[in-house]
Structures are given as structure tokens and as C-alpha cells.
Amino acid sequence: FVKHLDRVKKPLIQTPIAIRAERDGITVEVAMWWNDSYHENVLAFTNNIPQRDGGTHLAGFRAALTRQITGYGDASGQTKKEKVSLTGDDCREGLTAVLSVKVPDPKFSSQTKDKLVSSEVRPVVESLVNEALGTWLEEHPSEGKVVVEKVIQAAAAREAARKARDITRKSTLGVTSLPGKLADCQERDPAKSEIFIVEGDSAGGSAKGGRSRQNQAILPLRGKILNVERARFDRMLSSDMIGTLITALGTSIGKDEFNADKLRYHKIILMTDADVDGAHIRTLLLTFFFRQMPELIERGHLYIAQPPLYKVTRGKSSQYLKDESAYEEYLIDSGLEEASLTLGSGEVRTGQDLHSAIDDALAVRQLINGLHTRYNRSVVEQAAIAGALNADVLADLGRANAMAERVAKRLDLIAEDTERGWTGRLSTSNDGVGGYVFERTVRGVKEFVQLDAGLINSADARQLDRYASRLAEIYSEPPVLRRKEVSETIAGPLALLNAVFATGRKGLTMQRYKGLGEMNAEQLWETTLDPNVRSLLQVKVTDATDADSLFSRLMGDEVEPRREFIQDNALSVANLDV
Template sequence: MADNPTYDSTSIKILEGLEAVRKRPAMYIGSTGEMGLHHLVYEVVDNSVDEALAGHCTEINCVIHLDNSISIWDDGRGIPVDIHAGEGVSAAQVVLTKLHAGGKFDSNSYKVSGGLHGVGVSCVNALSEWLHLEIWRGGQTWEQDYRQGVPQAPLKATGKSGKKTGTKITFKADSTVMDTVEFNFDTISQRLRERAFLNKGLRINIADEREDPPKAHEFFYEGGIAEFIKHLNKGKQVLHEKPIYFEGERDMANDQGRVYMEIAFQYNDGYSETLFSFANNINTKDGGAHLTGFRTALTRTINWAGEQAGLFKDVKEKLSGDDVREGLTAVISVKLPQPQFEGQTKGKLNSDISGQVTQVINEKLQEYFDKNPAVMKRIVGKAIDAARAREAARKARDLTRRKGALDGVGLPGKLADCQEKDPTRCELFLVEGESAGGTAKGGRDRRYQAILPLRGKILNVEKARYDKMLGHEEIRCMITAMGTGIGKDDFDLAKLRYGKIIIMTDADVDGSHIRTLLLTFFYRHMQPLIDRGHVFVAQPPLFLIKKGKSEKYIKNEADFTKEILRRASDSISLEIEGKKVEGAEMRGFLASLDELVQATIRTERRMRDARVVEALLSQSLELDSRENFMEEANLLKLQELLNEVKLESKIVRDEEHSTYSLVFQDSTKAERVVGLELATSPEYRRTRALARAVAPLNKPPFFMVKDNGFREEVGDWRTLLARTKEEGTRDINVTRYKGLGEMNAEQLWDTTMNVEGRTLLRIDLKDLVETDEIFSTLMGDDVENRRKFIEENALDVRNLDI
């Protein structure tokens, strides 16, 4: 695939202007809500993916920043920077300010493009409060800033880039146009993962600086969808080591072109089906013709293979589709001209290609089974076991259905039902333990709140077959109480008896385990309840603060700190350099100090030396931007500070990027670097930003002053924060709750069940792949994988109740 070697301003074609985007954004990005917000990210990412498709990009990076701005950059060729003949400004400015301007509208610059359906990065620019463009091209770094789509100055060269090439766009969505500007990490991750495995060899990284510690994923699938199948089955026992993979092409009806298809699948010893389907790189989560063709061919071919091998001697009837898909992990990807989708979200493919998909799978899978008879026998054997279990499950399901068939008759005896008959107004609390259940029954509003106490820990359905699950008493009680039935044939969301299913467990290890078991059940067997927003987790308060007759409930650690600092500011003030600091100013200063403590802890984890972190808090240093690290004098200042605390270091120059860094050894004698990479890390940036924010008042010694004339000198900011917290907790009684049983019925109602004042956490599915992996890791059979997960995450735990 040969590209035009002269990718420059002449490659950029302009189709139309940008005037209407800010007035009618939904016309261009679908909505001004969360879907539209994330569409802005996809537009930028898809430009980088197109560079990869053209063979010029191997890595894409995405970082969500603390202020909900976001950066996306790649190692492609970089947007052309020369002057566009038709517009008189740089080609990059044309791309950023003209709707549908780009290099994909002829067949020279890009032979293949996945982003032709989009509206261009100019739309992103128009809907951004601000946007910063950085281009590395021709050995130079070029930069330009925009405000609401308007360039603030021409594109200009700001430094050398060495051999580095690519484009970086950082933007913050405009809150005056968008309904929400808060990005969801999991939603973006799902999209980026799909792009990575649909484009072999493309590495995509995403990080979220808002998390503590920062959350990050790396997506890289050298083997494409076959590699992705291995990822999905990681930690599971598979029936055959290598995924079954094949591809093929077929002519479409009525001379509409050819459809190209890729299919990969692998069986594991589990009981659930994991299936992803795509059409032209779009995730068709509602399936469609390609998925129908795959399922038809799979069922038909496995039945045919079993009959040919004589494996059905003891089987009364043919295997059903459910039987052959038990434990199946599959990905189907098709590419076709002019695909027809159903609905605005393109969730279902309507193009008539099911026959073509069925033909390819029939031929390729029969050929595979002929060459791999041992694998075929294992797959057919698992399907036969599933058929036998299906019959046992049918009997158990019929029993459950009979018990709950008649409008409340036969409901579980321990269910305290509500009086309201309208499901949209009803709530069902699934409560841990008979004792807490009794408290909840005493505290509820019986008009619309039902209580179902659960005894002990329910069955882990990740490890249990369908028939065993339906034989578990507590699970049968839940199914009967909710009224929806269970299973692909019987589940009916319209029969749900409660609009809200609320999990209410203790705030301890056992409570977390029970909550996870319940969520595993809902995810594996009643996923539509989560999809439609019916499943919630109650949020009981963590603290109760008492002083005399007054009581105040606090829901989390952050609010507890705020309350303590507020109380401290009522009884004391600060004197800093002779100036009195009190009230809101004092609380803001102390809150920033508290956040600075957490930020320095995170930076110390990276640097492994508190002396370095302490030095980096100095306001005399200029080590925040790339330009700062291009000046050796800035690193010499840091070296001087480290010399004062007896820490040896050396300064090293990076000739390729014309920058300097400081190198030292931590306590383990490992080499650590203060350089450009550290300066771009979220923990470093936040630490330095907070240090600057508190600098005007962070001038010890401090004096704590009370109205009675008491005056105490404090020598440093950490001691000041600790002493202030002590003052805030003086003369009050703090109760830290761990269990629901520690509250009486009135307290439980006031804090957790009363719709007027409670907080509920709604369970959403944002990233199906990540969700599936977490449930498999935490609840599956692979002990080693679970141990590794615990080791990797243990240090991030702040508070652990055992």
C-alpha cells in the first residue's frame, strides 16, 4: 500500500466551514451529554488510528488530567505545518478551524481510513473551552493555542524535536455548550481497547490522573483479534490452547461489493458466553446479521461434527445454540461497503450478510475440525454436558417459576414486601444478615420499600453451573422476589416488581465480599437489570460526630477531614508573618495542605526518597515545563538543595531532545531520575501545583491562636496540619461505623434509606472487557491470577477494616 510521499498542505482539502457547530453541537456529535463528550475524544483518536492504518503510527497515548482536560498524542507524521495556499495560514490551523478539512478525501494521502464517518478535529476545537496543539515534524516542535475554536496566535516553532514526530492535542470541553465535561475512564478505555485489537501491532495507552494512584491501561495485541481472545480468557482454563481463527471474503448480493470477515473464538471451562461483534470497526453491541450468521453456523457445524464422530449415542436431541456457546469467547469483525445500521448508536448491523458469514464459518470450521479432531471432541463433549445440565436447570427453573407465578403468592416468607403495586415506585433492599434485615424492616417506609434479608454469603455463580445456582436457596428467593424469571428464554424485564434493587451490606471485608457475590450474580445472569439502571449500592455513613445533643453523619474520609477543619476554624485562627488568617481562608489553606500530604506520598512512591520530594516543593525551582528542563541551571538549583541534605546526584544531558535530568540513587541503590518523564507524571504535576497554591501562606513559623489568648508556635506545615486536626476533634465523640447492625432502625432510616437524604451508588457497565476480567480474576478459579491482582493493588489501599 503506497502512500503519497508528499503529505503536506496540498493534501488538505476543505469541504465546509465551522460556523454552526457551537450553535447546534448535537447535530455534529450526537448529543451534548456524556456520549457527545466522549465522541470528541474518539474524533481525535481516530485521526491517530488513520495514521496507523496508513503505516505511519505505532503508538497512541491518552491522558485524562485532573481538571478534566484530556491529551491525545501519537508518533505519526505530524499534521503539516506549511502554509496552505488557499487559506494563507498553516495547514494545521486549517485542520483545526475548518469542518471536514483533512487529508482523507482523496486516495493519495490515506488509502484506508477508519474515521471518514466523523466530523473532524475542528469540531472538537469548536466545542472546547481551550485547545493546545503541539506538532513534532521536521526536527521542530510547533505549538498553537485556541479558545472556543479561535486561534490565539499563529502556529509557531518553539524548539527542537530531534527525530520525534507526531501530533499532540490537549483540550477541555466547553461547559457552556456541553452538559457534562467529566470524562469516564472506562468508557474511553473500552473504545481504545477495541481500536488496539482491531489494528494489529498498534499500541494504545490511557491514564487517568484524577485517580489516586493514577489508573492506567496499555492495549497492544500483536495478533489482532486472536490475541484479544487470549486476553479475554486470561486466568481461565481453556479447552484448546490456541484460539480458532479464520478469515474470508464473499460477494454481497446485488453487486454491492465484497464483505471481508475475521472470526476468532476459544472455549474455556466456564459457563458463560463472552461475545463481541464489529462492523467497520464499530462495536455492534446489539448484534445483527453477522452475529446471527456466526451463531447459526456454529450450532450447525458442531452438531454435524458430533454426528459424524458418533458422539451423540446417549443424547436424546440435537444440541441447542445455548449448549454450543457455553464457555465460548468469540470476536466477529466484518468490513463491508455502505453498512446499514439500526438506530443512531449503530448498535445493530442490518446489512444482509448473514448468509455469507454462515458459508465462511461452515467451510472453515469443518476444515479445522477435520484437522483437529481432539479439539472437536472436547468442544462437542462440553456442549453435551451443557445439554444435560440444561435439562436439570429447566426442572429447577420450573420449580422457581411455579413458586412465584401468581402475583405475590408464594413469595419468600422472609420477604417484607411493600404496599405499592407500581414497580417504578418500589424499592427492594437486599440486606446482609437477619439482624440487619430486622433493623431495616423496622426503619423502612413500608409503603414502597421491601426488605429481603440474605443469610450468609450467597453462592459464587462464577464457579457454579446453572442448575447448581438455581438450587441455591438465597438465589431462588431473590429471583422469585424480583419476578423477572431467569435464563435467556424466561427472563422478562417487564415483570420486574421493583424499580430499584438496592444492595445494603456492612462496610467491612465480609460486607464487601457479599456485595461482590451479588454483583457477580447480577452481571452474569441478570445483566439487563444493570444495563437499564435498576441496580444500586446503598451508601451508609462512615462516621458519626457527636457533641452534646448534636449529631452529624459523615459519608466518607474526605468529608470527615472537611468537617474537622471546619470545626477547628471555629475555635482557632492562624497568625502567619503577623497576618491573621481565619474562617474560609484558613480552611482552604489547611485543605490544600491536607491534599499536599497525599500528593507527596504518591510522589515519594515514585522517587523512593522523601528528601527529593521535599526539595521539589521548593518555589525557587523552575522545573515544570519542557523548556525548564532545557536549562541546566534549573537542575543545578535542585542539585544544590540535595547537597544540603547529603544526597549525591549527577546531571545528565539528553542530546537527542536537548534536555537535562538529575540522577540519584534511592535507599535500595536503584537509579532514579528527575527529568522530563517525571515532570509529565500526574503525581509530580499535582504536587508542584499544590505547593505553588499554598506558597503564599506556607511561611513558618505558624502560630495557632485561640480567643482566650492561647498562642502556640508550630515550626512546619505538616505539624500545623496535625495540630489543627487535633483541635478539630477536641470535645467531640467520633464513631466509625463498620456494620449496619451498629445502627438502630431510626438511624438506618435517617442515613441510608430515607430518599430525602440518602446517597445511592448506581451500578453502570462502562467497559465490558475490564468488567469481565475483574469478575473472572476475583471470583474465578485461577488462584495465581488473583494473588497477582492483590499484590499489585495492595499498596493502593488507604483504609482496610478487618
């Protein structure tokens, strides 16, 4: 019957515990087990009559159950290890049981017989269940451990729920009195208020000094926030940092307690450093909001600040640049002032035509950088200009041999006089794989470079080959870049970028901000806090299933999926901070 009651639930033990015993003329029968739910389901009978309100037989059963489970947990060391104190309610979470007693002269509280009041029944039931359950736990230690683990989880959840309720009861005055932590704003309308969650006390000090006190609150967090993906709910709420965050937001936490309508700020802005530690803290905060307060993301309340990564100064003029791309764009604009590119045909490119050549060079650089590090970048660049990355050419023996020689000539064309002597050929079986082989000997040292068929048949190589005609038009003969009275011969698109960047850096002072604490209050307002000039990224979840999988993979306990993700995406990393 117990199995029937739990037919749609997952049991924690293989077979229900069956107890049948008699003492002092009272017969006691019990069938019980635990499932993975959170509800107790105990049916009590006296002489086959059900007692909806229980009675002395149920009280005896519960007392014996609590004594044995808590005693077993203490004896095994599980409760001490988890630092929890078990109660009867914890022991009965997920319990399904049928309790039946046969009593010669039962007494009930009313004619409906909903509650047994015979006092002599309790000690008999308590004694018999205590003995039988103790024996079962001794004979089934592995299943007993599973049951106690379930009970410990119930105790932890109970404690967490209590803490959540305590946090909920804290008043708004309690938030503003947090010393050295939350710097609240004057505005009381959540729709007009915003809170910046800032990394560290240093940045927090600058942010507090630079903010608009009218509607901007600052909450500095010191150190790394707890990874809630790996932490039980009770451990999460025991974290002072998370408790402070929950209190500041005002929503409470947990299924039954969370209330998004009580959010005190309708813009929650994560403002962390641009270095790897800042990215880690931002990821931990995103994990917290995704797992514990997803409704705030769904309502569009969560944002990520975009503080500048660079400050560039030329003369008396300063400018903030938000990322590497903006910095390169600035260098290009500076480097191309009064610049021209003279091609081998005599054509001179300036203005938008020269900018188009730079755009192509940026795209080619990204594709080449995406290739495996075993490939020589300079050789790949010259092969792309020559058109050698076309798989159709490699398939034609005659064209492929001619192409190998053409690329070798290009390599000699851009090499120093003492470092020439490149030869090119198709690879043989001795080389291991198909493709091109280029060799030279410089000062007695032989250099061997291979562009194998795997590279030439790759998606990146096919993308590079689409630029072949435009690259050949500009670089078939090395062009000359001129700016004012300075000229430089350009070997290819990568060399063009390097030359323009070098020119753009002349007379420039660059400061890279790795931490928000490096900015003073005025700079932080100008770049990150001022609503008129700042950039914010709104956090959205377009595919909840993918997001769930990604957080579990990257932030969970399993190491293997995380390692696979890192290996699969290693070549996509830019600006690695080591």
C-alpha cells in the same frame, strides 16, 4: 457433506466419524460429528430418498448413539463427577449427521415417503452403529472426552432451564411465604416499590424494623452469594440464595425465561456493610446482575445504598457522615473555628483564605500519598515547598546543587535540635541513579534519603511542583496556627492538616460503622432508608465492553490478570480494611 453442512460452525472433533457396514441385506452408511452449537441436524435417507420425518432407521441410530455416549460417560466417570444424568436429547445437541440405508423392499408411512416404517431396519442400524461408534470411542479417547463434556454441558443446561421454569411458575404468594427471608411491602405497584438486598440477618432485622412497610421490602442474604462468573448456569440456579433472589424479583432468569416487565420492584437497592466483606458481597451481587439480568441495569432499576461510615457526637449533638471525605470535612470545619494562620511575613490568614490553604494541603497530601512508599514523605514535602521537584532545576547543575542545600536547610529548620545536621547534594554514579541525596547522622545512626530522577520526572512530581509558589508563600518560613489561646508552629501542608484534624477531634466522640447490624432500626431509617435524606448511587454501564472485560478479569477463573490489576492499582487503595 457433513463438513459442508457445518462450514460456518466450529467442530469439536477433527474428522467426521464415518460408518459403512452391511447386515441381512441392509447397507448402513453414517457420517457424523459434533459442533459447538445447540441444535441437532440429522438427515435421513432410504435408497437415496430423504425422510423428513425420519423413521425406524433414525430411531435405531438415535438409540445406538444414546447408549454409547451415556455408557462412555459413565465408564469414564465424567457423568458421576458432574452429578448429571444424560438423555438422548443431550447426546444430540450440536450433532450433525447424515444417515443413509439401502433396503431391498422399504415400507413407508405414505406415498410421500417422508417416514420409513420397515421394522427390520431398526435393529440392523442400531447394532451396526452401536458397534462402530463403540470402536471409535475406544480408539479416540481424547475426542470422546470432548464430546461427552459437550453432552454434559447440554444436560446441565437442560436441568437449569427446568429450574428456571419452575421458578417462573412460583406465584407471588410463594414469595411472601418465604420464612425469615423476604419481608414484602404492601404496595403492589412496582413503580412505587423498592427492595433492599441486605447483608446478613442482623442488618436484615434492623432494616425490617426501620423500613416503611408501605413500599419497602427487605431481603436479607446470609453469607457470600455465589460468584456467577465462575459458575455454570445450572450450579447458579441450584444455589438457594440466588433462587430466593430470583423468586423475590419475579423476573425469572435465562435467555428464554427472563422477563423484565415482571419485575416486582423498580428500585433494587444493594445495602451492604462498609467493610471489605461488604464490598465483596456487593461486587458478587453486581456480577450477578450484570451477567444474568443486564436489562435491569439498562432500565435504571439497580442502586447501591450509601450508609454512613461514621457517627460523630459533640456534646448532645450527633451527626452521620457517609465517608472518610465527609469526616475530614467535618474535622476541618470544627478545627478552623476561630483559627488563624500567621505567616513568616506577618500576614494573617483566616476564613476563606485559610480554607484555601487547607484545600491545597489536601491536594498535596493526595499527591504525596500516591508516590511509591520508598520515598520519605517529609523530605518530599519540604522539596515541594523549596521547588526542588522541578525537572528543569535538576537539569541545571549549578541550580540543582544550590537547591539540594536549600532543601537540607529546610529539613534542619523543622527538625528537633538534636536531630539536625542534614546535608544535601546531587547523587553520584555510586548512588545508582540521578537526583538528590540527603543525609544526616543522629545518635550514631546514618540516615540516607534519595529523591531520584524517576520521582522528579514523574507526573505526580509535576503536579506537586505546580503548587510550589503557593507553598513557598505560606511555608518558606514556618507559619504559626492559632486557635483561641493555643498556638503551634507548622512545618508544611501535612503538618497543617494534622494540627487542624487534632483540634477538630477535641471533645468529639466518633463511632465507625463497619456493619449495618451495628445500627438500630431508627438509625438505619434516619441514615439509609428514609427517601428524604438517604444517598443512593444508580448503577449504570457506560461502556459494556470495558465492563465485560473488568468483570472477567476480576471475577473469572484466571488468576494472572487479577494479580496484575491488584499490582497496578495497589497504590490507589484508600482505607484498606485488614
